[in-house]
Amino acid sequence: MSLLFYPEAENLLKEANIALVPGRLVTSEKEALEAAEELGFPVVLKLVSTRIVHKNQIGGVRLNIVNQRELREAYGDLSNKAKNTCHQKEKWGILVQKMISEELEVIAGAYRDKSFGPILMVGLGGIWVEILKKISFRLLPLEVEDIKETLKETKIDQLLKDPYLKEDLFHLILNLSSLFLSKPEIKEIDLNPILIGKAGCLVADVKIFTSCV
Amino acid sequence: MIWDHFFYPQRVVIIGVSSSSKKMGYHVLKSLKECGFKGKVFVVNPKHEEVLGVKAYPSLEAISEPIDLAILVIPSKEVIEVLRECGKKRVKCVLVISSGFSESDLFEGEELQRNLKKVAEEEGIRIIGPNTFGFVNLDGDLNASFTPSFSLLKKGGVSLLSQSGGICHLILAYAIRENIGLNKIVGLGNRVNTDFWDLLSYLNRDESTKSIALYLEGVEEPRRLLEAIKDTIKFKPIVVHKAGKSQKADKAAKSHTGSLAGPYKVYQGALKQYGAILAKDPLELIAMAETLSLQSPLRGNRIGVISLVAGLGMVILDLLEENGFEVANFSELTQKRLFELMPPYTIRTNPVDLGYIANNKELCGEVIKTVFEDENVDGVILSYIYSWSEDFLELPVEAICEAISKTKKPSVMCLDTPPGIWEEERRRLKEAGLPIFTRPDFAVRALLGLWQYGRIRERFKV
Numbered sequence A: 001m002s003l004l005f006y007p008e009a010e011n012l013l014k015e016a017n018i019a020l021v022p023g024r025l026v027t028s029e030k031e032a033l034e035a036a037e038e039l040g041f042p043v044v045l046k047l048v049s050t051r052i053v054h055k056n057q058i059g060g061v062r063l064n065i066v067n068q069r070e071l072r073e074a075y076g077d078l079s080n081k082a083k084n085t086c087h088q089k090e091k092w093g094i095l096v097q098k099m100i101s102e103e104l105e106v107i108a109g110a111y112r113d114k115s116f117g118p119i120l121m122v123g124l125g126g127i128w129v130e131i132l133k134k135i136s137f138r139l140l141p142l143e144v145e146d147i148k149e150t151l152k153e154t155k156i157d158q159l160l161k162d163p164y165l166k167e168d169l170f171h172l173i174l175n176l177s178s179l180f181l182s183k184p185e186i187k188e189i190d191l192n193p194i195l196i197g198k199a200g201c202l203v204a205d206v207k208i209f210t211s212c213v
Numbered sequence B: 001m002i003w004d005h006f007f008y009p010q011r012v013v014i015i016g017v018s019s020s021s022k023k024m025g026y027h028v029l030k031s032l033k034e035c036g037f038k039g040k041v042f043v044v045n046p047k048h049e050e051v052l053g054v055k056a057y058p059s060l061e062a063i064s065e066p067i068d069l070a071i072l073v074i075p076s077k078e079v080i081e082v083l084r085e086c087g088k089k090r091v092k093c094v095l096v097i098s099s100g101f102s103e104s105d106l107f108e109g110e111e112l113q114r115n116l117k118k119v120a121e122e123e124g125i126r127i128i129g130p131n132t133f134g135f136v137n138l139d140g141d142l143n144a145s146f147t148p149s150f151s152l153l154k155k156g157g158v159s160l161l162s163q164s165g166g167i168c169h170l171i172l173a174y175a176i177r178e179n180i181g182l183n184k185i186v187g188l189g190n191r192v193n194t195d196f197w198d199l200l201s202y203l204n205r206d207e208s209t210k211s212i213a214l215y216l217e218g219v220e221e222p223r224r225l226l227e228a229i230k231d232t233i234k235f236k237p238i239v240v241h242k243a244g245k246s247q248k249a250d251k252a253a254k255s256h257t258g259s260l261a262g263p264y265k266v267y268q269g270a271l272k273q274y275g276a277i278l279a280k281d282p283l284e285l286i287a288m289a290e291t292l293s294l295q296s297p298l299r300g301n302r303i304g305v306i307s308l309v310a311g312l313g314m315v316i317l318d319l320l321e322e323n324g325f326e327v328a329n330f331s332e333l334t335q336k337r338l339f340e341l342m343p344p345y346t347i348r349t350n351p352v353d354l355g356y357i358a359n360n361k362e363l364c365g366e367v368i369k370t371v372f373e374d375e376n377v378d379g380v381i382l383s384y385i386y387s388w389s390e391d392f393l394e395l396p397v398e399a400i401c402e403a404i405s406k407t408k409k410p411s412v413m414c415l416d417t418p419p420g421i422w423e424e425e426r427r428r429l430k431e432a433g434l435p436i437f438t439r440p441d442f443a444v445r446a447l448l449g450l451w452q453y454g455r456i457r458e459r460f461k462v
Helices: A006-015 A029-039 A068-085 A128-132 A144-153 A163-182 B002-007 B024-034 B076-088 B109-123 B148-152 B165-177 B196-203 B222-232 B263-273 B282-294 B310-322 B332-341 B361-373 B397-407 B423-431 B440-459
Strands: A023-026 A043-049 A061-065 A092-098 A104-113 A117-124 A135-139 A186-197 A200-203 A206-210 B011-015 B040-044 B054-057 B069-072 B093-096 B126-128 B134-137 B142-145 B154-162 B181-187 B211-216 B238-242 B302-307 B379-385 B411-416
Touching: A006 A163, A006 A206, A023 A029, A029 A043, A029 A068, A029 A092, A043 A068, A061 A068, A068 A092, A104 A163, A117 A144, A117 A163, A135 A144, A135 B263, A144 A163, A144 B263, A163 A186, A163 A200, B002 B093, B002 B126, B002 B134, B002 B196, B011 B024, B024 B040, B024 B142, B024 B148, B069 B076, B076 B093, B076 B109, B109 B126, B142 B148, B148 B165, B154 B165, B154 B196, B154 B282, B165 B181, B165 B282, B181 B282, B196 B211, B196 B222, B211 B282, B222 B238, B222 B263, B238 B263, B238 B282, B282 B440, B302 B310, B302 B361, B310 B379, B310 B440, B332 B361, B361 B379, B361 B397, B379 B440, B397 B423, B411 B440
Parallel strands: B011 B040, B011 B069, B040 B054, B069 B093, B093 B126, B154 B181, B154 B211, B211 B238, B302 B379, B379 B411
Antiparallel strands: A023 A092, A043 A061, A043 A092, A104 A117, A104 A186, A117 A135, A186 A200, A186 A206, B134 B142, B134 B181
16 A cells, blocks of 8 residues: 555545645745745644655644744754655655644544445544544445434534534535545545634545555 | 244254263253254164164164254264265255364364365255354244253244354343243354355244344454345344454554544444444343334334332433433323322422322322323333332233333333242233333333334335
C-alpha cells in the first residue's frame, strides 16, 4: 500500500464533493507567505509527504500561526525537518491551511477487510477518540438509515445541534462511501479530523492508501 | 429437504456406542432412549451383542433398513472411513460429535478436517460438527446429543444456533430454571459443511420456530451470515450475542481508523445493519429470544409500569430510561380511574404501586387492566414480589391473562419466588404468552427486543 501525495488526495476528495479546509501546498518560503496572505492569518503549517503517516508524531504540524514572522520561523523549521528526514525520491511539501475554529471534531474513513469487504467507519474525533471510543462501523454499500444510526451510536447526533451541519456531515459521509466504492484501487481512506463549525464540515487532514506504487 | 431428515428422522444410528458411562457414546444413546423419540434407534458396535438393551449391529451395512441420520461418536482417525460407509449406505445426514479435528493441537487435526470436508462432498453428505455436543429438536422429541438433560427443556418457539456447546449447556440450566421453552438447539462445532446460513435458511420456514437466537464467535464469510439474517428477519426475529468484545485492537495500528477497534465493533455494526437484535450476554440472548417468540413487536416505546413495591418500580424506571424507553403518561381517563380505584397513600401515576392494595387481588387486577387498556401505553412491565406471609398475597392471574388477550399489548413480568412457589400461576401466565424473568434488567431488555424488532420490520418493510 502506498500513501497518496496530498494534491492527489485533495483532488479525489474534491471530485467526490467533499470539502477540505482551504489550503495551498508550497515548496518555498515566498509561496508560503503568499498563501498565508491569500488565506488570511491565522494559519496552520503541515509537513506532508508520501511517507509521513503521522505528522504529529514527528512534530510536523504548527498550529495558530498569526503573523509573517511566525510563519517564516515555522516554515524554516518544517522545511529543515523535511530535508533531514525525507528520502531523496520522496515527494514532500508544506501545506499552509487556514486555521479553522470548530465546534466538534469527527473522524470518518473506509477500508477493505479481507472477510467483510468494504467497511465504513465513523467516530468522534480529537482527544475523544481515545477516551470515549465512540466509533461505529457499517458495511458498504449502505443505506441512508445506516449513516443516521452511526451518528446516533457515536453521540455525534446529540453533540451537533445545528440541523444544517448535521445534514452537511451526513452528505460528507455519503460522498465518502460512494468515492470508496467507485475506486477499488483505494485500499483505505482516513478523514481525520473533519472540523465541524460555522464554515460547515471541512476535512482538515486526509490519508488515502492505494494498492499501486 | 435435507434438514428435515436431520431434525425429524425416522431411523437413527449411533456409531461408537459404549456400555461404559465414562464414554460419550453411552450418553448419546441414553439421550436418544430417554427423549421420547418415536423413530427407530440402531447402534453399531462389533464388540457387543447389545448396549443398554438395544441390539448392536456389527456394521452399518448389517442394518437392512434405510437410515436418515447417523451419529458418529468414534475417534477422529476413524471418522473418514465410517463416512465412506455412510455414503455407501446412502445416509445423507451425519452428526459428528467426535473431536480431534482442526480445533485440536493434534498434528493431523487440520488435515483430518480437510479430508472430512472432501469426503462429505464426494459422498453428498451433510455434516453437523465435528467437535460438537450434538443437536436437539424438542419439536420432534429428538435429543441427538451427549447430554440427556436437554430433554428436560420445555418445548417452545426459540431455536438456538451456537458456536459453542458450552454456551448451550449454560442456557440449558438457565432455561430450565426460568421455564423458557426451546425448539431446536444446534451446536455447530467446527462447521465443516453446515454453517449458520445453512440452518437459517431452514429455520426461517420452520413453523415451530418463532424466534432465533445465535451465539456467534466469528465466521469466515460474514457477509453470507449477514445476508441469511436479512432473509430470515422477514419471517421471524433473530437475536445475536457476539462474543469477543474484549479482543484488544492492535495498538501498533491504532491511528489507522479502520483498526481502532477489533472486528467486534464491525460485527456489531454489520449485524444491526442487516436486521439482527443484539444481546449483551448469552442469558439475555435467550431471554430476548423467548420474549420475541411469545409476543408481538412493540409499536411505540411508551411503557406502563405496574409494581407491587415502589422500589422495584424505581429500578425499572431507571432501566427503561437507560434503554431509550419512555415512561408513559397515562390518559386522563386512566388517571381518573386509578384515583378512584386506589387509596391516596400510594403512587397512582406511572409507575403504579400496588403496595397498599396488595392483599386485594380483584382490585390489583382492575388496576392492571386499566393500565393495559390505556391508549398512551404501548407495552407493560409487571413486577411482583413474593410475600412470605402465607395467604396475604395472591397473583391476579385471571386479570393479567384477560388484559393480555383483550389488548394484545406486549408485556413482560419480573418475578422471583422461592422454589416451588406460584408454579401453577407462573405456568398459566406463560401459557397466556407472558414471559417471566427473575431479573428486572432482563425484563426491560426483553421489551427492548420487541421494540427493536418493530423498528426492524418497519425498516425492511416486512
